[in-house]
Amino acid sequence: MSRLKDKILEVSTDLFQTRGINSTGVDTIVAVAGTTKMTLYKYFHTKEELILEVLKKSQSDFQTWLDEKLDNSSKKPADKIQLLFDYIEEWVTSPSFLGMGFIKASAEFPNEENPIHKLSSQQSREFRQYIAKLATEASIKDADSLALQLSLLFEGAVQAEQMKRGSGAIKYAKKAAKILIDGAH
Amino acid sequence: MSRLKDKILEVSTDLFQTRGINSTGVDTIVAVAGTTKMTLYKYFHTKEELILEVLKKSQSDFQTWLDEKLDNSSKKPADKIQLLFDYIEEWVTSPSFLGMGFIKASAEFPNEENPIHKLSSQQSREFRQYIAKLATEASIKDADSLALQLSLLFEGAVQAEQMKRGSGAIKYAKKAAKILIDGAH
DNA sequence: AAAATACTATACAGTTTTGTATAAAATAGT
DNA sequence: ACTATTTTATACAAAACTGTATAGTATTTT
Numbered sequence: 001m002s003r004l005k006d007k008i009l010e011v012s013t014d015l016f017q018t019r020g021i022n023s024t025g026v027d028t029i030v031a032v033a034g035t036t037k038m039t040l041y042k043y044f045h046t047k048e049e050l051i052l053e054v055l056k057k058s059q060s061d062f063q064t065w066l067d068e069k070l071d072n073s074s075k076k077p078a079d080k081i082q083l084l085f086d087y088i089e090e091w092v093t094s095p096s097f098l099g100m101g102f103i104k105a106s107a108e109f110p111n112e113e114n115p116i117h118k119l120s121s122q123q124s125r126e127f128r129q130y131i132a133k134l135a136t137e138a139s140i141k142d143a144d145s146l147a148l149q150l151s152l153l154f155e156g157a158v159q160a161e162q163m164k165r166g167s168g169a170i171k172y173a174k175k176a177a178k179i180l181i182d183g184a185h
Numbered sequence: 186m187s188r189l190k191d192k193i194l195e196v197s198t199d200l201f202q203t204r205g206i207n208s209t210g211v212d213t214i215v216a217v218a219g220t221t222k223m224t225l226y227k228y229f230h231t232k233e234e235l236i237l238e239v240l241k242k243s244q245s246d247f248q249t250w251l252d253e254k255l256d257n258s259s260k261k262p263a264d265k266i267q268l269l270f271d272y273i274e275e276w277v278t279s280p281s282f283l284g285m286g287f288i289k290a291s292a293e294f295p296n297e298e299n300p301i302h303k304l305s306s307q308q309s310r311e312f313r314q315y316i317a318k319l320a321t322e323a324s325i326k327d328a329d330s331l332a333l334q335l336s337l338l339f340e341g342a343v344q345a346e347q348m349k350r351g352s353g354a355i356k357y358a359k360k361a362a363k364i365l366i367d368g369a370h
Numbered sequence: 371a372a373a374a375t376a377c378t379a380t381a382c383a384g385t386t387t388t389g390t391a392t393a394a395a396a397t398a399g400t
Numbered sequence: 401a402c403t404a405t406t407t408t409a410t411a412c413a414a415a416a417c418t419g420t421a422t423a424g425t426a427t428t429t430t
Contacts, residue, residue: 020292022205022207103344104292106347106348108292109205110347111204112349121349145357148357149338151341152358152361153337156342159344160336162295163305164310173334
């Protein structure tokens with residue numbers, strides 16, 4: 001993969017999060033990335049394609065990071081579901097946290113037929129299934145139900161943190177999650 | 186207040202929710218409202234001012250509706266906090282539900298210095314305080330803590346419903362809310 | 371060294387954006 | 401009926417937007 005393609009993806013991710021997707025023009029992206037529109041359109045045929053790739057990479061990076069964290073902390077399935085919100089807190093409170101891609105994207109492209117909205121919706125569903133897998137492996141009886149409840153806390157906390165950085169909302173999500181997990185065993 | 190001003194507000198609310206705020210031009214708004222830009226700019230000096238008024242009216246309408254529902258159902262404070270999510274479910278599952286204004290607006294205007302973002306953030310905080318008031322009146326000990334947890338479930342469920350209509354997420358939010366409320370007494 | 375590829379620089383087409391100027395028409399108040 | 405206000409119709413300015421055409425410069429690859 002090209003160095004410039006990566007740079008464009010990296011810069012776009014940052015600008016989309018800090019200024020909004022529709023409010024960020026390709027001229028701004030190439031200026032910050034230190035390249036030209038010709039190069040951008042060589043790697044991404046349209047702006048929509050760029051947005052989709054940004055979303056895919058953001059989610060992939062997050063999932064990889066989280067998976068590795070959980071694997072390195074404990075191999076016992078019962079521990080992982082408990083540790084989940086600890087690492088989400090670490091992620092959300094990190095200075096580099098700018099928001100969750102698919103949450104913002106789905107708000108900017110509210111039409112359910114829009115490819116960007118579709119991808120966002122799919123990513124949200126996949127993350128919920130990831131939590132459900134953790135819950136299932138932890139031998140929780142109604143794993144899908146708990147996973148959905150935890151995903152609501154997660155998205156709510158991310159939303160709160162996007163609105164007001166340092167809100168501390170994730171601390172309350174953690175407390176609520178603990179109650180729900182303990183009650184589900 | 187003018188008939189056309191109301192019509193512009195009404196049409197804008199709908200278009201902002203269904204197409205996005207930045208993706209909706211004033212030309213589209215006046216065309217759907219059946220008027221002209223001159224009239225729009227007579228009542229709203231800038232598009233930003235229009236957006237702010239749309240947000241204020243949306244939130245005010247929601248709060249008024251919810252408050253009346255709670256007042257008509259029970260006068261006992263202990264009941265109200267329990268009924269809260271029942272009415273939120275009614276609101277979210279109504280065919281006319283298109284989303285929560287301040288959640289989408291804060292995503293489209295991520296900069297915390299932006300007036301639209303500031304108003305969204307304020308509305309989110311005020312709704313949380315409204316829940317906290319209900320919890321306090323219901324004699325719940327750590328009312329603020331519970332209110333924040335419930336607000337995360339609320340915003341998470343709305344977010345889920347915005348992504349996929351008919352997701353049923355609010356049912357799970359209700360279940361989780363019941364557990365948290367029962368545990369907080 | 372020659373050829374192929376990657377990248378830049380610049381200009382521009384075509385559309386869309388917010389906001390305004392100007393003049394005519396409709397409506398309401400007295 | 402006359403006046404004042406509201407609303408429309410239309411045109412336009414100025415900027416920003418996505419995407420492309422063209423021509424030249426670097427950089428790799430063979």
